[in-house]
Amino acid sequence: MILTDELVISGQEISFWFGEGELRKQILFEVDLQIQGGEIVLLTGPSGSGKTTLLTLIAGLRTMQSGSLRVLGMQLSGASSSLLTQLRRRIGFIFQAHNLLPYLSALQNVQLMFELHPDVSAVEGRQRATEMLERVGLGHRKDYAVSRLSGGQRQRVAIARALVTKPELVLADEPTAALDGTSGREVVNLLRSLAVDQGSPILMVTHDARVLDIADRIMEMQDGRVGAPTH
Amino acid sequence: MSQKIRLSWLQLSHEKAKLFAAIAGVMVSVVLMWMQLGLMNALFSSAVMFHDRLSADLVVVHSQYESILRSRSFSARLLYRLRGSEFVEDVVPVYIGTTDWKNPSTGGRKSIQVYGIETQKLTLSALGVNEHRQGLREEDTFLFDRLARPGFGEVPQFIADGQEPEVEINRRRMRAIGVTELGSSFGVDGNVITSEANFLRLFSQRRSGVIDLGLISLSEGAEPAVVRPQLQAALGKEVQVLTREEFRSLEIDYWQKATPIGVIFSAGTVVGFFIGFIVVYQILYTDVTNHLPQFATMKAMGFSGRYLVRVVLGQSFWLAVLGYVPGTIVAGLLYSGLKAATQLPLELSLLRGVALALATLFMCAMSGLLAIRKLSSADPADVF
Incomplete structure (x- = not known):
């Protein structure tokens, strides 16, 4: 593991509420967190503990209400929506369901990410997408429609999609939730090895106990607060 | 940002039945507009067949x-x-x-x-x-x-x-x-x-x-x-001297006032336009609604709202083209059939062709823009 001193994520006293007035409910209570370059961090905790909310804040998908949060050197508190869109282009996303575009082939789904990178030519994009699919073991299925792939294969396409543009940070939300034990294991192993190769740090929300061992560090959340870090 | 992947087309052609329904809708609209405008024009120009064949520079008629x-x-x-x-x-x-x-x-x-x-x-x-x-x-x-x-x-x-x-x-x-x-x-x-x-x-x-x-x-x-x-x-004062153009437009004006042809066929053209508008809107609206999770995912991954708007407008463009071309061919066939039966001077004129192509593009783009309003309800925060 190559750790760098630079902080990829640095949050202080993040609080967050849902709803308005009487119905206002606090979800996050002064959360602090820091993730270094190259680190693989798992965020666990029971459902409703606020971990997904924290992830959407880091991804710039919700507006910061209180506290400070820097992601990839950008202060998210008070950032404009176009800045947040810019930020998200530097992040690789893996979702609970694969969220692939059903009318595209595996290769087209991966290639699609280069639409956000106009400096990469169509030929180069296609080549890099093909290579990435080969690395997740789907080189022979690259032209298959998404509907003809198994759940595990789809999640591997999603990993290829998240990593093909060499993102500076990978955010994953329960990537094994829809998979059986064996495929889940394969998927996280693959994610880990590819991310380590590229030096991309990972923040993964999961409550799948079977995959906790891939982490460099595990953060436990309970009732909107982060507990003592366990190593 | 140039699109390397024809997302509009891939999304549109994914469901063939829906694609054909949409194309058929635009076609019907295009054929209707051609027929209404063509008949109106043919009826009026049939009244000036004699006028159009005169080689005189000026025409004298009673006052x-x-x-x-x-x-x-x-x-x-x-x-x-x-x-x-x-x-x-x-x-x-x-x-x-x-x-x-x-x-x-x-x-x-x-x-x-x-x-x-x-x-x-x-x-x-x-x-x-x-x-x-x-x-x-x-x-x-x-x-x-x-x-x-x-x-x-x-x-x-x-x-x-x-x-x-x-x-x-x-x-x-x-x-x-x-x-x-x-x-x-x-x-x-x-x-x-x-x-x-x-x-x-x-x-x-x-x-x-x-x-x-x-x-x-x-x-x-x-x-x-x-x-x-x-x-x-x-x-x-007993007579008036007219240029050939004045002589011709006097005749057309007369029939425009004497008959409700102008109003009827203009209304028919507008109906044709709205049929296309509503069909395309329905198709694109359901399409956007069905693909909201995908649009939300794309937004979450950093695609801008403008990119997604272009995807939907791209679909409008494809529907316009794919409906206009066969619609114009069908109109041409109907024209020649009607021409044989009624001797009306029906022609696929270039000027009207261009005007109808623009109307079709406008119709599809407007429906697309209306359907896109649904996009704002694609909240990327919901994908987690």
């Missing part, structure tokens, strides 16, 4: 003239007065009358429009006039309009077979020596062109020198619009 079917006669002496003008090369009188035609096969009677015109001079550029100059000098000869509505008998077929059939017009035996093309129109089922002398033989009650139109050809270099006021002044 109360309304339409070629409602002309008022005036004295040819007024017209001949212009021969003295330095701007005038020549003047030609035209006689117009309506009478009975007896179908040579069935004996049935039909009303026919007769033009008595001096064909020795270059006055009319209608088919056949030039070839039959000599023949029209003979007694009781005429040219028959082969674009006439059915019911006049098989005169054109006889002529095509090299015969010169005799027909009873206004109880006088006349000989058809050739065909011309003027076409049927409001209140006119068919036309006959004959000489001035033959016209006066046919209409014994009409007096020589009492004419319906006066055609003026100007000397070289004389501008019709410039010369007109001087000629008008020379002729006085």
Whole structure:
């Protein structure tokens, strides 16, 4: 593991509420967190503990209400929506369901990410997408429609999609939730090895106990607060 | 940002049945618009078939003239007065009358429009006039309009077979020596062109020198619009001098006022437009709604709202193109079918083609933009 001193994520006293007035409910209570370059961090905790909310804040998908949060050197508190869109282009996303575009082939789904990178030519994009699919073991299925792939294969396409543009940070939300034990294991192993190769740090929300061992560090959340870090 | 992946097309063509339904909707709309505009234009231009074939620079009509079917006669002496003008090369009188035609096969009677015109001079550029100059000098000869509505008998077929059939017009035996093309129109089922002398033989009650139109050809270099006021002044208030364009638009104006054609066909065109608009809107709206999770995912991954708008507008563009092209082909087939059945001058004109293409693009783009409003409900935060 190559750790760098630079902080990829640095949050202080993040609080967050849902709803308005009487119905206002606090979800996050002064959360602090820091993730270094190259680190693989798992965020666990029971459902409703606020971990997904924290992830959407880091991804710039919700507006910061209180506290400070820097992601990839950008202060998210008070950032404009176009800045947040810019930020998200530097992040690789893996979702609970694969969220692939059903009318595209595996290769087209991966290639699609280069639409956000106009400096990469169509030929180069296609080549890099093909290579990435080969690395997740789907080189022979690259032209298959998404509907003809198994759940595990789809999640591997999603990993290829998240990593093909060499993102500076990978955010994953329960990537094994829809998979059986064996495929889940394969998927996280693959994610880990590819991310380590590229030096991309990972923040993964999961409550799948079977995959906790891939982490460099595990953060436990309970009732909107982060507990003592366990190593 | 140039699209390397044709996302619009891939998303649109993913569900073939829906794609074909959408294309069919745009097609129906395009065909309807073509038909409505084409028929309207054909009806109006059928009223000026004769006008369009005149080679005169200026036309003299009675001051109360309304339409070629409602002309008022005036004295040819007024017209001949212009021969003295330095701007005038020549003047030609035209006689117009309506009478009975007896179908040579069935004996049935039909009303026919007769033009008595001096064909020795270059006055009319209608088919056949030039070839039959000599023949029209003979007694009781005429040219028959082969674009006439059915019911006049098989005169054109006889002529095509090299015969010169005799027909009873206004109880006088006349000989058809050739065909011309003027076409049927409001209140006119068919036309006959004959000489001035033959016209006066046919209409014994009409007096020589009492004419319906006066055609003026100007000397070289004389501008019709410039010369007109001087000629008008020379002729006085009993008649009016018109340019060919004025003469033509007077006729179209008359039929626009006399008939509700303009309103009916314009309304039909608007209905066609809205059919397409609603079909495309429905299809794109369901498409956007069905793909909201994917759009939300793309937003979460950093795709801008503008990119997604382009994806939907791209679909609009494809629907416009894929509906317009076959729609125009179908309209062309319908045009030729209707043309054969009604002799109406239906043409796929370039100008109207361009206007309809723009209308189709506009229609699809508007529906797309309306459907896109749904995109704002794709909250990327919901994808986690």
